[in-house]
Amino acid sequence: MSAEMTYRPPVISGHERPMVPALARIIDRTVETSNTATYQLELCDPGLAAKFRFRPGQFNMVYAFGVGEAAISICSDPGDCTKFSHTIRHVGSVTFAISRLSPGDCVGVRGPFGSSWPLSACRGRDVLLVAGGIGIAPLRPMIYELLRHRDLYGRLMLLYGVRSPRDMLYREEVEGWMRRRDFQVLTTVDYPDADWSGPVGVVTNLMRRVRVDAARTSVFVCGPRIMNRAAAHSFLAHHVPQEHIFVSLERNMRCGIGQCGHCQYGPKFVCKDGPVFSYASIQHQFSKEEI
């Protein structure tokens, strides 16, 4: 198992008080879609802010005062941790409460928690990222790292599927990635509008449009449960080894530190052993899951 995938104590809350949130101020808010926004945060305590580091794929527990906490992936560049961002879809009590906040307002933050995408394991290999909807958020820090050290990797590909063109996150950034000659980016939508001229259909359909050299490709998948399963099984059918397929899982979370059992996944805890797992490490559980 690579170092990125092993548990390390979180930095913000410290090892001894991992349940105590630190105060973080919203310094910017960007509307992404009708129900999703990206919040840029900075820790109010300069000492904690100076120490804060995260790895691509990790998450924070974000606390809306008086309402509760939700697990949210860190979606910004790990090369600059003085500020960090969360893209949040407003779906329930905590995320709706956060949607009512503006720059200058504060939230509580615990983290960073969980395992990360194993970048070191894909050095010298082709890297294929598969994102569905808000699943692009935890993959974005990895994209920054891959592009920063572009020469360390082989071909770099992103397959990104959303429901409709209006649901595409980080639109300008994605268009910028598409213009690069060293990054193959394909997007698809379930429901096109009049201006959409790209592929239509589920993201796994895009796999037919890329050349995958199974022996030298590492695959990273994050999206809805059904997409994760379809993508993983499809790459297995293309003979990509289980050890080189990585999936980020979502489960209901409470403590974030492997204490409460809410996120149990077979013998593992998604908060502590994941959220990033190699397919090889969860294949027994994964193959039993209902679609």
Ligand SMILES: Cc1cc2nc3c(=O)[nH]c(=O)nc-3n(C[C@H](O)[C@H](O)[C@H](O)COP(=O)(O)OP(=O)(O)OC[C@H]3O[C@@H](n4cnc5c(N)ncnc54)[C@H](O)[C@@H]3O)c2cc1C
């Ligand atoms: C590792 C990890 C990373 C994540 N990263 C992100 C991220 O980057 N961005 C993001 O937006 N989300 C992310 N999530 C998901 C987020 O944590 C959940 O959506 C969280 O539940 C939101 O909290 P909430 O209180 O706003 O919504 P909740 O109240 O928990 O509701 C969440 C969903 O469950 C449904 N629901 C709620 N209560 C019920 C009920 N009683 N019966 C049936 N359905 C119900 C709601 O309709 C809604 O669809 C992540 C989750 C994990 C585990």
Ligand code: FES
């Ligand atoms: S959220 Fe408590 S054990 Fe994972």
